[in-house]
Structures are given as structure tokens and as C-alpha cells.
Amino acid sequence: MKSKLQSIVLFGLVAISIETVAAQSLLEAIVTPFRQKEIVPVDNKQYQDECGSCHFAYPPGLLPTKSWEKMLTAEALPNHFGDNAELDADTLKVIYDYAIANAADKSYYKRSRKIAIATEKIEAPLRITEVRYIKRKHHELSEKMVKGNKDVKSLSYCDACHTQAAKGVFDADTVKIPNHPDWED
Ligand code: HEC
Ligand code: HEC
Structure with missing residues (x-):
């Protein structure tokens, strides 16, 4: 192959x-x-540990290179969405290199390709949830399913609904919205 x-x-x-x-x-x-169907799951222990302590460890294939370049710097991480996600220089290098090597625009997995295309001509987004493709996939979800849902809180917590997110699988068949078993109706 x-x-x-x-x-x-x-x-x-x-x-x-x-x-x-x-x-x-x-x-x-x-x-x-x-092309592979979904997205490459996280397979780097340091990335998993450091970037999975406050939220789901987002697979790097969910954002393009230019986004990771902007986010994963010694200057940006101490002020990461209002939190301090500072890393020592050695750890940062491992995580940076891993994210860059596996960014959306370097992957042939289907979701990554869609994200790469959606972000090609725009300024680097810092949020996956701001990417047009991701927004479009969720625009039918109501406020009470997401922000008003105590077991979700925001769209950023992918794994609250995508039961196979840690395996890099985001298809609609594996979704379960907490407290809304009937979301498809
Ligand atoms: C100290 C806690 C903390 C750590 C550690 C942390 N983050 Fe975050 N991260 C946050 C918070 C808080 C948000 C915003 C969540 C929200 O808006 O609900 C966030 C959001 C994000 C988002 C945007 C999600 C979206 O809305 O699309 C990405 C991407 C991200 N983090 C990547 C990382 C990476 C990569 C690392 C490892 C270097 C990391 N984070 C480590 C706290 C953290
Ligand atoms: C509140 C629950 C919820 C959260 C949180 C959530 N999603 Fe989803 N997501 C859904 C639902 C429901 C669908 C299916 C929408 C449909 O098919 O109508 C979906 C669809 C998708 C799809 C398209 C699947 C397909 O088969 O076309 C992708 C990709 C996706 N989500 C990625 C993400 C990512 C990445 C995150 C986190 C940044 C996230 N989602 C957070 C509920 C959620």
C-alpha cells in the first residue's frame, strides 16, 4: 500500500x-x-496527556498547519482560551512537531480533507468549532442540546456526544447527545 x-x-x-x-x-x-474515512486518532502519549487534561485531546487532523503554528507557541499557550496551558520547551517541541506533522492539510482522511479545504483561503482559525465545515454539520442542534445541556456545555467538548471520538470516528451513527436520546427527530 x-x-x-x-x-x-x-x-x-x-x-x-x-x-x-x-x-x-x-x-x-x-x-x-x-482516502480513509474518518480522522487519524491521537497516537502520541505526550500530546494525549498534556492536551487531554482539560478537554478531549483533539486529533491534530481537525485543524490545518497554520492553526497549530499559531496556537502551539511559548507565547500563545499561557493565554489559551483564558486558561494557562503553558508547556516546558522540550514538551512543547514534541507536541508542536506531532501536531504539525498530522495537521488536516497533511492528511488524506476524509474529515481532515474537508477541514483543509474549508480553511484553505481564510486566516488560521484557532477553534475547530469555527471551521465552516464543522459549523455546518452542527447547525441544526438546538441551544438546549449544547450550551444549555449540563452534560455538554459547549460544542468544544466533542466527546460528550461523539462516543467514538477518541478513535477518530465522528460519523452521525456514533453520536449520542446526553439527555436528548431523540435528537434525530
Ligand atoms: C489548562 C487547561 C487546558 C489545557 C492544558 C489545554 N487546553 Fe485547549 N482549551 C482549554 C479551554 C478552556 C478551551 C476553550 C473551551 C470552550 O470554549 O469551551 C480550549 C480550547 C481548545 C481548542 C479549541 C476547541 C474548539 O472550540 O474548537 C483547541 C484546538 C485546543 N484547546 C487545543 C489544545 C491543545 C493542542 C492543547 C495541548 C497543548 C490544549 N488545548 C491544552 C483549556 C486547555
Ligand atoms: C452536542 C453534541 C455534539 C458535540 C459536542 C459535537 N458534535 Fe459533532 N455532531 C453531532 C451530531 C448530532 C452530528 C450529526 C448531525 C447530523 O447528521 O445531522 C454531528 C456531526 C459531526 C460531524 C459530521 C459527521 C457526518 O457523518 O457527516 C463531524 C465531523 C463532527 N460532528 C465533528 C465534531 C467535532 C470535531 C466536535 C468537537 C469540536 C463535535 N463534533 C462536537 C453532535 C455533536
């Missing part, structure tokens, strides 16, 4: 070097069957 993928990438580079729109859409057509 990997070597096949590599040759596809190589072919893709050749195709892009021709610099035609046709070559690019051909590349897209070839790569599509290799």
Missing part, C-alpha cells in the same frame, strides 16, 4: 509539474480511493 501510494505521489508530482488544471484533477481522481 505504502509503496503504491509513493508511486502515486511521484506520478502526482510529475503531473503537477505539467501545471495544468487537468493534471491536477487527474491526480485527485487517482488519490481518492486511497
Whole structure:
């Protein structure tokens, strides 16, 4: 699979070097069957421990590189959404490198691709919940299902409803909204 993928990438580079729109859409057509459905789950212990202590450890594939570059700095982390999420320099480097390597725009998983496309031409969002694609997927949820729900509190707590979030699975079939078993009606 990997070597096949590599040759596809190589072919893709050749195709892009021709610099035609046709070559690019051909590349897209070839790569599509290799896409994975959901999102890569967190598989780095330091990231899991440090970034999962206050909230769900968001898989890096939920935001593009430019967002992680903005968020994961020694200057930004002490003032992280009103909290202090400061890290020592060594830990920060591990977490930064891990997030950058697995950012949405570097992934072929379906949700990451959608997020990469939705954020391509805009300034780096700091919130996943601000990404157009994510907003659109939740716009039918009522206030009382989210903010007014004592077991959810905000859309930022993905794992309150997405029961398989830790496995990187966000499909509608695995959703359970606390106190609203009938959300689909
Ligand atoms: C000291 C607690 C704390 C730690 C540690 C922490 N965060 Fe946060 N984080 C927060 C709070 C508070 C929010 C805002 C939640 C809300 O609005 O309900 C937040 C929000 C976020 C969001 C935006 C979620 C959204 O609304 O889309 C991201 C992304 C994020 N954190 C990533 C990280 C990463 C990566 C780390 C590890 C470096 C980390 N956080 C560590 C407290 C923390
Ligand atoms: C209040 C519960 C709740 C929270 C919190 C929540 N979601 Fe969802 N999410 C849903 C529901 C319900 C759906 C299905 C919507 C539909 O299909 O009508 C959904 C759909 C999605 C989808 C699309 C699934 C599909 O099959 O197309 C993605 C991706 C997603 N959520 C990601 C997230 C992320 C990332 C977070 C955290 C930043 C989050 N969600 C927080 C309830 C929630």
C-alpha cells in the first residue's frame, strides 16, 4: 500500500509539474480511493496527556498547519482560551512537531480533507468549532442540546456526544447527545 501510494505521489508530482488544471484533477481522481474515512486518532502519549487534561485531546487532523503554528507557541499557550496551558520547551517541541506533522492539510482522511479545504483561503482559525465545515454539520442542534445541556456545555467538548471520538470516528451513527436520546427527530 505504502509503496503504491509513493508511486502515486511521484506520478502526482510529475503531473503537477505539467501545471495544468487537468493534471491536477487527474491526480485527485487517482488519490481518492486511497482516502480513509474518518480522522487519524491521537497516537502520541505526550500530546494525549498534556492536551487531554482539560478537554478531549483533539486529533491534530481537525485543524490545518497554520492553526497549530499559531496556537502551539511559548507565547500563545499561557493565554489559551483564558486558561494557562503553558508547556516546558522540550514538551512543547514534541507536541508542536506531532501536531504539525498530522495537521488536516497533511492528511488524506476524509474529515481532515474537508477541514483543509474549508480553511484553505481564510486566516488560521484557532477553534475547530469555527471551521465552516464543522459549523455546518452542527447547525441544526438546538441551544438546549449544547450550551444549555449540563452534560455538554459547549460544542468544544466533542466527546460528550461523539462516543467514538477518541478513535477518530465522528460519523452521525456514533453520536449520542446526553439527555436528548431523540435528537434525530
Ligand atoms: C489548562 C487547561 C487546558 C489545557 C492544558 C489545554 N487546553 Fe485547549 N482549551 C482549554 C479551554 C478552556 C478551551 C476553550 C473551551 C470552550 O470554549 O469551551 C480550549 C480550547 C481548545 C481548542 C479549541 C476547541 C474548539 O472550540 O474548537 C483547541 C484546538 C485546543 N484547546 C487545543 C489544545 C491543545 C493542542 C492543547 C495541548 C497543548 C490544549 N488545548 C491544552 C483549556 C486547555
Ligand atoms: C452536542 C453534541 C455534539 C458535540 C459536542 C459535537 N458534535 Fe459533532 N455532531 C453531532 C451530531 C448530532 C452530528 C450529526 C448531525 C447530523 O447528521 O445531522 C454531528 C456531526 C459531526 C460531524 C459530521 C459527521 C457526518 O457523518 O457527516 C463531524 C465531523 C463532527 N460532528 C465533528 C465534531 C467535532 C470535531 C466536535 C468537537 C469540536 C463535535 N463534533 C462536537 C453532535 C455533536
